[in-house]
Amino acid sequence: MIVVIAAPPFATVQDLGRSGFRDLGVPVSGVADRDSSVALNSLLGNDVNAAMIEWAVAGGALRFGCSATVAVGGADAVCSVNGNALRAWTPVDVSAGDEVLVERIVRGRFLLIAVRGGIDVPIVLGSRSTLLSAGIGGFDGRRLRNGDRLSIGDSIVGVAGRAGAAPHVLNIGEAIHVMRGPQSALFDDHAWAAFLSAGFTVSRASDRTGYRLEGATMKHDGSASLPSEPTCVGAIQVPDGGEPIVIMQDGPTVGGYPKIAVVRSNYLSRFAQLAPGDAVRFVLDA
Amino acid sequence: MRPTNELPAIVRLGDDALLVTFAQAISWDVGVRVRSAARLVREMRLESVTDVVPAYATLAVYFDSSRDSFESLAASVANVVNAIEGHIDDDSALIEIPVRYNGPDLVEVAERTGLTVEEVIQRHSSRTYRAYMSGFVPGFAYLGDLDQSLILPRRTVPRVRVPAGSVAIAGEQTAVYPLETPGGWHLIGTTSVTMFDAKRDPPVLVRAGDTVRFVKID
Numbered sequence: 001m002i003v004v005i006a007a008p009p010f011a012t013v014q015d016l017g018r019s020g021f022r023d024l025g026v027p028v029s030g031v032a033d034r035d036s037s038v039a040l041n042s043l044l045g046n047d048v049n050a051a052m053i054e055w056a057v058a059g060g061a062l063r064f065g066c067s068a069t070v071a072v073g074g075a076d077a078v079c080s081v082n083g084n085a086l087r088a089w090t091p092v093d094v095s096a097g098d099e100v101l102v103e104r105i106v107r108g109r110f111l112l113i114a115v116r117g118g119i120d121v122p123i124v125l126g127s128r129s130t131l132l133s134a135g136i137g138g139f140d141g142r143r144l145r146n147g148d149r150l151s152i153g154d155s156i157v158g159v160a161g162r163a164g165a166a167p168h169v170l171n172i173g174e175a176i177h178v179m180r181g182p183q184s185a186l187f188d189d190h191a192w193a194a195f196l197s198a199g200f201t202v203s204r205a206s207d208r209t210g211y212r213l214e215g216a217t218m219k220h221d222g223s224a225s226l227p228s229e230p231t232c233v234g235a236i237q238v239p240d241g242g243e244p245i246v247i248m249q250d251g252p253t254v255g256g257y258p259k260i261a262v263v264r265s266n267y268l269s270r271f272a273q274l275a276p277g278d279a280v281r282f283v284l285d286a
Numbered sequence: 287m288r289p290t291n292e293l294p295a296i297v298r299l300g301d302d303a304l305l306v307t308f309a310q311a312i313s314w315d316v317g318v319r320v321r322s323a324a325r326l327v328r329e330m331r332l333e334s335v336t337d338v339v340p341a342y343a344t345l346a347v348y349f350d351s352s353r354d355s356f357e358s359l360a361a362s363v364a365n366v367v368n369a370i371e372g373h374i375d376d377d378s379a380l381i382e383i384p385v386r387y388n389g390p391d392l393v394e395v396a397e398r399t400g401l402t403v404e405e406v407i408q409r410h411s412s413r414t415y416r417a418y419m420s421g422f423v424p425g426f427a428y429l430g431d432l433d434q435s436l437i438l439p440r441r442t443v444p445r446v447r448v449p450a451g452s453v454a455i456a457g458e459q460t461a462v463y464p465l466e467t468p469g470g471w472h473l474i475g476t477t478s479v480t481m482f483d484a485k486r487d488p489p490v491l492v493r494a495g496d497t498v499r500f501v502k503i504d
Contacts, residue, residue: 019336019337019348020336020337021337021424021489022337022339022348022421023324023337023338023339023340023420023421023494024420024421024424024425024482024488024489024490024493025420025421025422025423025424025425025426025464025482025490026424026489027424028337124484125484125489131424133423133424133465133467134423134424134465134482134484135465136424136484137484179298179300179301180298181299182297182298182299182305182307227310227311227312227341227342227343227344228341228342228419228421228422228428229305229307229341229342229343229344229346230299230303230305230339230341230344230345230346230421232299232300232302232303232346232348233300234300235299235300252421252422252423253339253421253422253423254339254341254419254421254422255422259299262298262299262300262301263300264300264301265300265301265302265351266301
């Protein structure tokens with residue numbers, strides 16, 4: 001049992017997400033930084049799909065009601081257990097009454113707090129992931145609040161390791177690799193030059209449904225006539241205003257804005273860790 | 287695989303999905319073909335495929351790229367797509383949705399269309415609609431075709447919050463908002479019917495291909 005003593009503004013329970021329901025409008029959800037989630041579960045000897053806490057924005061605290069093994073990763077954060085520094089990517093045994101304090105997130109968007117066995121919440125439509133818009137999955141389909149009591153599960157497949165390496169390093173102004181999107185031809189050379197040469201800044205108006213990017217606009221033709229079509233996580237849509245929106249885990253399953261490009265899957269986790277105000281630029285893979 | 291200037295065309299939708307474009311415009315017949323293709327792709331039961339999503343005129347097939355390549359999946363999908371002949375939505379349902387015509391935009395819709403409120407209600411509730419597409423958010427179904435006299439562009443400033451159960455119109459379409467979401471459609475009524483319930487099987491009330499009637503209640 002883990003008790004949320006001081007919830008941050010945004011923390012939810014997520015696993016690797018749901019599949020099989022996108023045709024009904026249900027997005028995949030799941031941890032935004034999949035690479036870090038996979039690495040933490042591997043470190044803890046968990047099933048790759050074990051659920052964990054995706055923690056954002058600010059600090060807070062958890063108290064363990066039983067002994068457990070905990071590990072953190074993803075965003076760079078200052079964390080401690082009973083006052084002792086809690087290093088990222090390093091499983092630590094805790095006892096009943098121990099408190100994990102997240103002082104602050106230094107860099108990145110999502111700190112992942114994982115426990116050996118995973119967070120046990122009911123499986124909804126095949127996943128433990130929270131989808132806030134529909135109020136399903138995770139802990140009562142909502143953000144964690146003070147006083148919430150989370151059960152620890154038994155999604156264990158092996159022994160816990162001692163320490164691991166970060167699956168990716170968070171760089172400000174990072175080059176994110178993309179491939180052409182289905183409507184890449186609607187954008188002329190000027191638009192493509194703007195897209196690839198301009199740096200963007202992640203807007204404050206960004207969340208798990210999508211990241212808005214500021215800095216350059218790309219003109220296109222034909223958006224009004226494009227029938228809505230399936231999107232994907234990492235799809236870079238360009239609304240008529242010209243500033244792109246990148247579809248994230250809880251984003252709409254279909255959309256009518258032209259997709260100039262799509263983030264390569266091996267860059268999605270790094271991209272997801274970009275916080276409001278962070279700089280980003282795109283590199284087109286041939 | 288066919289060259290991209292010929293339809294249907296198959297392109298990448300990121301590293302983990304492919305997109306089949308059947309047509310550049312919306313029509314019921316195209317939608318029937320798209321859903322037939324979706325069914326045939328599902329019936330192949332390919333282990334690498336995680337989601338099959340039909341839309342108005344396109345079909346997305348999502349897959350685990352560690353288990354299959356775009357090229358091999360595209361070849362399988364192309365075979366199926368080229369084999370479609372006159373399939374129909376043989377599992378479609380007729381759904382009646384009770385509506386209180388009390389939406390905050392009802393009077394404005396009447397004014398902008400030059401109709402009376404009663405005429406707007408009558409024209410919206412007297413038609414039988416077909417669900418062209420599911421998606422956007424869980425349980426949302428795009429229903430058409432709206433009576434020509436009710437066609438209005440979306441609101442210039444979308445609402446930040448549209449209550450769940452709002453019955454709305456925009457363009458040639460009508461829909462029920464299944465959840466509280468932002469939205470730019472004109473709200474003409476409300477229903478107490480639950481459009482999405484994760485505990486139900488299937489979780490959505492209306493699926494693409496279904497037929498829907500709105501029934502006026504007081």
